[in-house]
Amino acid sequence: MQNIILSKDVPIIIDINTLKSHLRIEHDHEDEYLKTIVKMATEIIENQLSMSIFLKEYQLSYYPTACYEQHTFKLPIHNVVEITSVTQNDKLISYELQRKRNEILLSPTLLDVPVFIIYKAGISDCLQHIPEELKFAVLQITKSIYDCSEENVLELKYVKSIIQRYSCFKL
Numbered sequence: 001m002q003n004i005i006l007s008k009d010v011p012i013i014i015d016i017n018t019l020k021s022h023l024r025i026e027h028d029h030e031d032e033y034l035k036t037i038v039k040m041a042t043e044i045i046e047n048q049l050s051m052s053i054f055l056k057e058y059q060l061s062y063y064p065t066a067c068y069e070q071h072t073f074k075l076p077i078h079n080v081v082e083i084t085s086v087t088q089n090d091k092l093i094s095y096e097l098q099r100k101r102n103e104i105l106l107s108p109t110l111l112d113v114p115v116f117i118i119y120k121a122g123i124s125d126c127l128q129h130i131p132e133e134l135k136f137a138v139l140q141i142t143k144s145i146y147d148c149s150e151e152n153v154l155e156l157k158y159v160k161s162i163i164q165r166y167s168c169f170k171l
Contacts, residue, residue, distance in 0.1 A: 003076050006118070007056040012038045013130060013138050022139060023146060034146070041141035045134065048163050051079045053134055055122030062115045064108040071106050077121040078102050084118040137162045 012035050019034055020026070046053055064071055080102065086095040088108050093115065095106040108115050123130055137159045144156075 002061050004059045005056055006059050010054050010056055011127065013042050013053060013127070013135055014038050014142065019139065019142060023143060034142075037142050037145050038138065041138045041145060044141055045137055045163065049166050050077060051166070052077050052122040053130060053138075054127075055081065055120060055125035057084065057118065057120050060117040060119070062117065063113075064111055064115060067111060069107060071108060072103050073106065073117075074101075074103050075117075075119065075121075077119075079121050079123060081120045081122060084120060086115060086117050088113055088115045131166075133162050134166065 016031055016034060016038075019038065020031075023034075025034075042053060052058075058077060060075070062071075062073055080097065080099065083095060083097050083104065086093050086104070086106055088110060091109070093107055093109060095104050095117075097104050104117065106115060106117075123134075140156060140159055
């Protein structure tokens with residue numbers, strides 16, 4: 001099983017000028033580095049939540065090994081917005097998405113031949129609809145990485161409470 005992000009050029013969740021203001025940086029020569037840190041911080045939060053913050057498209061390959069009429073497969077990213085396609089040998093196969101359990105029921109036609117599931121997941125594709133507290137958690141982790149802090153950023157009280165709150169939702 002391999003989950004690949006197909007989306008290219010996903011915007012960063014924190015405006016670079018907001019970040020520079022927060023870090024009290026007045027120059028521009030670290031902008032690309034700061035963008036990289038924001039992406040890393042966002043991935044840290046997303047990995048903790050098993051959720052995508054900004055809407056992304058994923059491709060998952062799944063190898064059916066048992067001969068069942070229907071397979072139930074749990075998707076690794078929780079906040080699935082839509083399934084774009086489910087194919088095996090370049091042919092569409094039937095499926096059903098069960099959002100509450102974050103599972104897809106599918107009917108593969110062959111064994112040991114990969115099924116490719118392309119799906120979209122995320123809170124929003126609009127920056128204004130991303131919850132401010134998630135942006136704040138990304139900002140704090142970014143600051144900690146930039147400052148080369150030795151503390152575990154996931155153990156910071158406010159970051160930990162945000163992650164715990166959102167891990168209960170599994171949007």
